[in-house]
Amino acid sequence: MNRFCPVCGQATEIEVGFYYGTSYVSYALTVAISVATLVAWWVFIGLGLDDNRFFYWLAFNGVFLLFLQPWLMRISRSLWISWFVSYDPDWETNEAPDVSERNNPDQANNW
Secondary structure: OOOEOOOOOOEOOOOOOHHHHHHHHHHHHHHHHHHHHHHHHHHHOOOOOOOOHHHHHHHHHHHHHHHHHHHHHHHHHHHHHHHHOOOOOOOOOOOOOOOHHHOOHHHOOOO
């Protein structure tokens, strides 16, 4: 991931561990998608437990979420940073704020 946005210059690593919260956003999106696919499966195919259709949905949903994982990761990061960095309508003329006071490069990879 770029340290700064190549378009507007906004720092993407606001502070050390900033993107840990994206796991919650990704989890919420995954639950929402799983519920939506379950409802769609129920409406179009049905959920008979006697013929394993529910287990076929589980397998389908697992594979579907694996294919969606790169998209989910990026959208959850975009949502997470949008909640903490306000949009500047004049971003082309204004300079991006400096967030270096909240970022310690010596501790950035100290996991």
